[in-house]
Amino acid sequence: MGQQAYKSSARKSWRIRIPDRPKSVVLASIFLFAIGVGLCVEPIEFRSAWAAKRGHGTPGVFAAEEYIKEPKGGSHWSGPFTSENGRVQRADIFFGGKVDHVGERVRVVYTGGDYVYPPRGGWDWLWDASLFVFALVGLVVWIFVYPVRALRRRRVRLVRGSQPA
Known part of the structure; x- marks a missing residue:
């Protein structure tokens, strides 16, 4: 019986784990989408606004x-x-x-x-630049909140699992 349980848990280890809270996955997806839009669109908008500001x-x-x-x-x-x-x-x-x-x-x-x-260009360039910076900061926060935390949890689980009981 002990070997059977060991084999089934080893078989499941390669599978992708579905999160317990799907709401967090949806929020993370929306967050990443907003970051992607900010990083792709804002530099283009900024370039036009900055060119107008410079005359x-x-x-x-x-x-x-x-x-x-x-x-x-x-x-x-x-x-x-x-x-x-x-x-x-x-x-x-x-x-x-x-x-x-x-x-x-x-x-x-x-x-x-x-x-x-x-x-004289107005102040649109400042708005576009700040949105780009916020998107960049959001990306850095996402990198340290989601993937790094997941890797740390995985490392802790592996360390705890290798220790003798």
Whole structure:
């Protein structure tokens, strides 16, 4: 009987252990997804915002056509962009700066993508940089909380299992 129990436990040792708390797996997956999005998207957004802050990009005019209020509390304007020389024209560009009413025309800088920025760039670069840093810190925390803790638990189980009873 003792040998039978030993063989079955040895057979199960290679299998992936399903966590006792599936809620923690779901939360960890959501956390990792948010970190991945932050690490992939924010550097791209930061590059455009930083270029506008430094004065790079195509100067032009944004005409406010529609005010869009986000469900989470943010808001921005949508409308066409036309460069000063008329060569670059884009429809449905977003602008998060100050616009008083529909139809108002605002001087902006276009750095590519779907957004235009105020002539001096505004503060969007700071928001994008801080989100990237938070995602990076989240990744470091995840590495030390989940995998390292799991390895330590496994090492403790192996050490306890090898000691004579």
